[in-house]
Amino acid sequence: MNGEQQSMILKSASLFPPPQGVKIAYGTSGFRADASLLQSTVYRVGILVALRSLKTKSTIGLMITASHNQVSDNGVKVADPSGGMLTQEWEPFADALAAAPDAPELLQVIKDFVDKENISFDKSWCANLLLGRDTRPSGESLLEAAKQGISSILDARYEDMGVLTTPTLHWMVRARNRGMVASENDYFQQFASSFRCLIDLTPKGREHKEIDKLIVDGANGVGGEKLETYGALFDALPIDLRNSGKGGGVLNEGVGADYVQKEKIVPSGFSGEDVGKRCASVDGDADRVVYFFVTSESSNNITLVDGDKILSLFALFIKEQLNILGSSGTGINKNQARLGIVQTAYANGASTKYLKELGLEVVLTPTGVKYLHEKAAEFDIGIYFEANGHGTILFSDTFLSKLENLNDEVHQTSTKGSEQQMATSRLLAVSKLINQAVGDAFSDVLLVEAILYYEQWSIQKWNELYQDLPSRQLKVKVVDRNAVLTTNAETEVVRPPGLQELIKAEVAKYNQGRSFVRPSGTEDVVRVYAEAATQEDADALAKSVVEIVDKHLGFGKL
Ligand SMILES: CC(=O)N[C@H]1[C@@H](OP(=O)(O)O)O[C@H](CO)[C@@H](O)[C@@H]1O
Numbered sequence: 001m002n003g004e005q006q007s008m009i010l011k012s013a014s015l016f017p018p019p020q021g022v023k024i025a026y027g028t029s030g031f032r033a034d035a036s037l038l039q040s041t042v043y044r045v046g047i048l049v050a051l052r053s054l055k056t057k058s059t060i061g062l063m064i065t066a067s068h069n070q071v072s073d074n075g076v077k078v079a080d081p082s083g084g085m086l087t088q089e090w091e092p093f094a095d096a097l098a099a100a101p102d103a104p105e106l107l108q109v110i111k112d113f114v115d116k117e118n119i120s121f122d123k124s125w126c127a128n129l130l131l132g133r134d135t136r137p138s139g140e141s142l143l144e145a146a147k148q149g150i151s152s153i154l155d156a157r158y159e160d161m162g163v164l165t166t167p168t169l170h171w172m173v174r175a176r177n178r179g180m181v182a183s184e185n186d187y188f189q190q191f192a193s194s195f196r197c198l199i200d201l202t203p204k205g206r207e208h209k210e211i212d213k214l215i216v217d218g219a220n221g222v223g224g225e226k227l228e229t230y231g232a233l234f235d236a237l238p239i240d241l242r243n244s245g246k247g248g249g250v251l252n253e254g255v256g257a258d259y260v261q262k263e264k265i266v267p268s269g270f271s272g273e274d275v276g277k278r279c280a281s282v283d284g285d286a287d288r289v290v291y292f293f294v295t296s297e298s299s300n301n302i303t304l305v306d307g308d309k310i311l312s313l314f315a316l317f318i319k320e321q322l323n324i325l326g327s328s329g330t331g332i333n334k335n336q337a338r339l340g341i342v343q344t345a346y347a348n349g350a351s352t353k354y355l356k357e358l359g360l361e362v363v364l365t366p367t368g369v370k371y372l373h374e375k376a377a378e379f380d381i382g383i384y385f386e387a388n389g390h391g392t393i394l395f396s397d398t399f400l401s402k403l404e405n406l407n408d409e410v411h412q413t414s415t416k417g418s419e420q421q422m423a424t425s426r427l428l429a430v431s432k433l434i435n436q437a438v439g440d441a442f443s444d445v446l447l448v449e450a451i452l453y454y455e456q457w458s459i460q461k462w463n464e465l466y467q468d469l470p471s472r473q474l475k476v477k478v479v480d481r482n483a484v485l486t487t488n489a490e491t492e493v494v495r496p497p498g499l500q501e502l503i504k505a506e507v508a509k510y511n512q513g514r515s516f517v518r519p520s521g522t523e524d525v526v527r528v529y530a531e532a533a534t535q536e537d538a539d540a541l542a543k544s545v546v547e548i549v550d551k552h553l554g555f556g557k558l
Pocket residue numbers: 028029067346367368369386388390519520521522523527
């Protein structure tokens with residue numbers, strides 16, 4: 001870095017002093033906090049993405065969003081060259097950047113890192129950044145801060161893509177780095193055409209009736225807004241959009257996937273008239289989705305069809321297609337196509353049991369898509385989902401080229417039109433329909449809809465795949481959530497000492513009891529999860545564990 005660059009950084013960094021007395025750390029999916037505290041952090045993430053682009057000689061993405069958090073929060077996520085989340089190796093650098101108390105120290109952190117990583121400021125490589133934001137009112141000015149950070153390293157080598165869903169930005173980054181076209185329209189067109197293709201590949205002999213209307217809760221956010229603009233492209237799927245954001249509702253307030261999944265009650269905009277109908281709810285940046293149906297006219301109850309059930313539906317369908325290939329001597333059999341399922345400790349115990357009984361390999365990772373995605377990428381086909389509805393299916397490049405070769409072969413022989421050829425085409429269509437960069441509410445919805453159509457299942461029939469164990473999730477405000485350290489995919493506490501033994505003793509009192517606690521990476525709380533044979537027991541277990549955590553770490557301890 002030459003002297004001119006260093007003085008540029010010093011000058012612009014002094015315009016973005018960090019807020020006093022607050023520590024903003026890189027969490028489960030980037031930085032998140034009250035929007036009024038974030039100017040400095042986002043400016044510094046602008047510097048980070050510029051350096052990442054120089055280091056990888058690739059397009060990198062920066063997204064301003066706080067997903068399911070309340071509207072006054074905001075945050076920033078980074079998309080790496082693959083379209084996935086920022087490599088975990090750079091997270092300590094992100095934290096160091098955010099923590100530097102003033103411009104000179106910030107410059108020192110940058111200089112040390114540039115030397116360590118051997119980052120060259122070679123101007124012949126035209127670095128490129130794609131920027132996006134959700135609909136939060138604070139988004140525009142935070143994006144300006146990011147642009148200032150980028151410009152202090154790279155001049156103005158960025159493209160502001162405007163208001164986008166998070167997975168659209170990740171998809172664009174991946175597409176750009178593969179030399180493909182990558183506008184928002186291209187994104188929707190790809191999903192629309194592969195959805196149509198999959199619907200057309202439904203086996204002959206199954207009744208081809210029209211798909212019933214799907215009611216979608218847009219969380220009053222970017223998901224609702226985009227569905228309003230582009231939803232008509234999914235011509236086989238009639239959509240009744242609620243909470244599009246236009247009707248004056250507030251983002252994530254009593255609406256959206258996180259609310260529906262955690263509270264298990266009807267979101268605003270839905271009523272007793274919707275009883276039994278197929279509904280889907282997306283979150284504030286449309287990277288998650290859960291399904292549900294209103295259970296009775298007279299109460300707020302819903303039956304939740306969560307990420308675990310979406311995962312199970314996908315797993316069942318993929319396994320069925322692989323079985324067709326395996327039984328027709330294609331050379332692609334169970335041993336050559338390793339299908340892996342990735343969940344977290346929040347997965348309902350009944351889902352894990354169901355998946356294992358299907359004969360599938362199930363692995364648990366810590367919470368956060370960065371962990372699930374990484375694990376799923378180890379398989380030929382890796383399906384990952386968090387219970388809250390964030391997930392996707394990853395196809396390895398090697399497996400995809402095997403499928404493509406097989407597809408070419410069958411087109412040249414008399415097997416065209418056979419079940420084997422249909423299964424090959426279906427898997428290829430799924431690989432184009434499902435977002436390969438990150439979990440995506442829209443592409444997940446389209447795949448769910450295509451599979452329900454293929455199976456000719458209602459949402460009720462789908463829900464019967466297995467019965468969820470009753471569960472309860474609660475949060476506890478504590479003095480310092482990072483005092484809790486966990487191991488074993490977050491299922492056991494190792495610090496503070498003694499806490500795990502108390503939780504274990506409580507769990508032992510309940511039939512089919514299970515409970516664990518962990519510090520949230522997106523909110524200033526410790527999360528408590530409990531499962532048991534009845535709802536009363538799950539509630540009681542969760543409550544007791546909350547009390548244990550509160551006694552150990554709560555404000556009463558001060
Ligand atoms: C229990 C839960 O739902 N946790 C969510 C939540 O993380 P926490 O670290 O639990 O706050 O937000 C993450 C980002 O959206 C998501 O990946 C994760 O699953």
